[in-house]
Amino acid sequence: MELTGKVAVVTGAAVGIGRALARRLGAEGCAVVVADVDAENGARTAELIGPTAVFVPVDVRSDGDLSAMVAAAVDRFGGLHVLINNAGGGGHIGPHFPDAPAAVWAAKLELNLTSAMRATQLALAPMRTSGGGAVVNVASVAGVDAEAHRSPEYAAAKAGLIRFTTAAGTWPGARVNGVVPGWIATERAAAELAAMTPAARAAAPIPVPMDEVADVVVELVRDDAAAGRIVVLPDRARG
Template sequence: MQISGKVAVVTGAAVGIGRAVAQRLAADGAEVVLADIDEDGLRQTQALIGPAARYVVADLRDDSSVAKLMASRPQILINNAGGGAVLRPCFPEASVDRWSAALDLNLRAPMLATQLALDSMREAGGGAIIMMSSTAGLGFDPHVSPEYSAAKAALIRLTATLAPLRDTHQVRVNCIVPDWVATERGIAERAALPPADRGPTQVPLQTLTDTVVRLVTDDSLAGKSLLLDREEDPHFLN
């Protein structure tokens, strides 16, 4: 599908990956709806993009906020909002409310947004949905935030199960699984580490936004998860 002329919702658009993706989609001709809980950040993103963007302040852990956002009837949905891996304490020391909120933001919100977008996408003749997972969801090693890593792993599996939506709704769902991305914050965090602990160069933002465009525009891709690793070329996990 083409990006130009489409309505694209980008969650978590106040900073970082979400801001970069929103800028790229707008540059490619989309009308972008920015969503985040951070209104100041949303204003900054909107100012960077210009008239092609508008924003909706939305707490994606709240069902009514997600429903309000999906009323914009997007043909492109980027489920990017997430985070919390650095918050402490984590499961099992965290309270039920704390770890439940992490699951709500990182898994339930993209599931609900996807569900609410399907009918309008089908009525519009099709759509593209991208889940933003993380390498925290891969493998079998321990992770400092079990709730975060479990949610990100679930997004990868969820994406694969939704491949049939291409036939039933003309909607393609795919997933990006990025390693540490060179956002403004990511660059600062890496620089603050001792050189021996920094590891490989971070995934460039350009690589990530190029991947978003590829997954949106390539009609042959559905139910796929694409790994953006710091040490390997991008490749599909399935």
């Protein structure tokens, strides 16, 4: 897929890797819908991209917000070609299963799995109308690791997102792929490293550069043969 002139939606695009992905797609020539619950930083992301971007306030757990997000792409820019399901997280925020109430851990499943499924479902028709499109789901190595995780619900949701991606593969008019990064070098990661003791920092893994994640996402969008593909980008041990 040639990206110049295409329309992309990026969820969770206010900060971190979402902002980096939105800016990269804008630099590649896409018009970008910046979707996030964080209005201040979401608007800033759109401002950084320029006049070919618009911020839309979106809670991805809301079906109405997701519908409005897709409509914004079509109404503002005339179509939809790329959907990056990046919104998610919360694996570090307690309480976790089994101590968390069912509604709390279920909300993490909704944020990290079913919201991406619903966004994809809503994007399919406008992608077909636009001549075809590509979906990239941003998961996490928490979904492929075999050891214990402090948030079993988060790990299960990311595992589900990976399997959804490979199971979906391709539908008429849309290809679905995924990237599975480890600890990404976001602003939060930098703050976490800075707060560590020197010994802990020396033992911590090296986060995955945001540009590296963006490179993979763009390649998955561009490659018309890519469908149901998963690219794992683990963080690296020091030394």
